[in-house]
Amino acid sequence: MSKTDFLSFLVPPLPYFIEGNFTTYQKGDWHPNRYNLGYFDVIIIKEGLLHIGEEDEAWKVSENYALILEPDKHHFPIEACTGQTSFYWFHLQTNSTWRAQSSPNPITPSSPIPELHFHSEHTTIHLPKFQKIINPHELFSKLDYLLASTLKPRKLALWETQQTFVNIFKNLEYDENYKNSSAKLAEQIEIYLKQNYKITITNRDLEAHFHVHQNYLARCMKAAFQRTPLEYLMDYRLDQGRSLLLQTDWSVQQITEETGFSQASYFSKCFKEKFGMSPKNYRQQYWKPAN
Template structure:
């Protein structure tokens, strides 16, 4: 069984907050022994030390550390507290796909997001299973605000609690500084391709721009996005073409030129390979004639 270092969530939709509080244990107190809670349990120690296990893993969660326990596993105390220990805890859940991983790999969605009016990409958010909080005082302030918001009238509490939770969730996300150089390079390539997709781009162009051999560029992109740079570029161009088919009345030739393809016939061929129908037929399935 591989060790869980990250919990990865496919968004949208975003996970949502359920409940939370701050708890203080005295010396000799034990954390509860629980099975199959049905939601994620986040524990952030403010002072002291918790000895917690989950299945075949165990942690000493010390001051300013955050641990996430999974909804379908057995959580149990390893030993009683040896000192006064205060910790924030909150529960959350998601209706989307998530998984436990040894490394922060992308989750590939099983179905695309409908995009009749705009294009919204799936993103994988990675939370370390256990981490030292970078700015604990700032996070504690957010947690205090989250807990206070739950005491307000129900409708106001709903909006404030969920908005604050998203902010906290973002604070716990796998930090950019923890990414290795290949991941950072892959993201730079992604940005470059999105900014320049209307232009002709070759592997040699990428090599010259990033001053790195094209084979290494391809390896970085394959690791991060499961596609080479040119495969990513092709998919992005086709996604932009699909959006234009839905949002405009431009001809296929106009869309071809706008998305960086050299010939309408090649655009149509690639479009059909990806989406299973021609650009014309794809547009017609969302088009209703006026009388």
């Protein structure tokens, strides 16, 4: 373990994105040698290895690992790249209090926020200085989106870039309620299923997307939600179908297609198994004729 294991930020205000890019080094290339950069430098390796030092500490940052270098310290390469190395990097800064710590201890604000009305609480966000990325594919997609947003017209880029950055910042956060990597993965699977329930999803699709064996995906979901990914997907699709039966006058065939089922007969069969009646009878039970 390094002497500094966490970088802790008092929020609000939230840290903000300055700049970033995706860089590839070839064999023999060296990472820059820098003093007092002035902002945090976050490095996330997609392929290869960087051997980086900061003051009297050193890390071998390999594929799917992230390292955060501090703004007021000297960081430098320890070895040249031994092979092609590709990585995302971005700089961030904060106008709030931050602290390098060996454990995730809260920071006490010097001036508390008034509590007369609706208000934002001060809290402390902890980022591990060096960590393995739990779901690299998802994070890489967000980073690609972040970098693409910076190329848009200035006004649009301002909001889109900073909003995307907040999501990335959250991905890197240490959350004591989710110390277990399997719980984090289950949460990511849930988000993916809810975002993509209208399309065909198989265990092989999930395996390819998350780069984790389908058996492990199933164990994570069962531990968190008591259902496998496909069982969760089925329940979510049926819940969406039930809402559409009550809120629209769409035909069962339309609802079948909208909720990701391949055939109306299969949708009706699954619906009856869960809710005890056919989609048509379910709608009639709650439907009231207009006066």
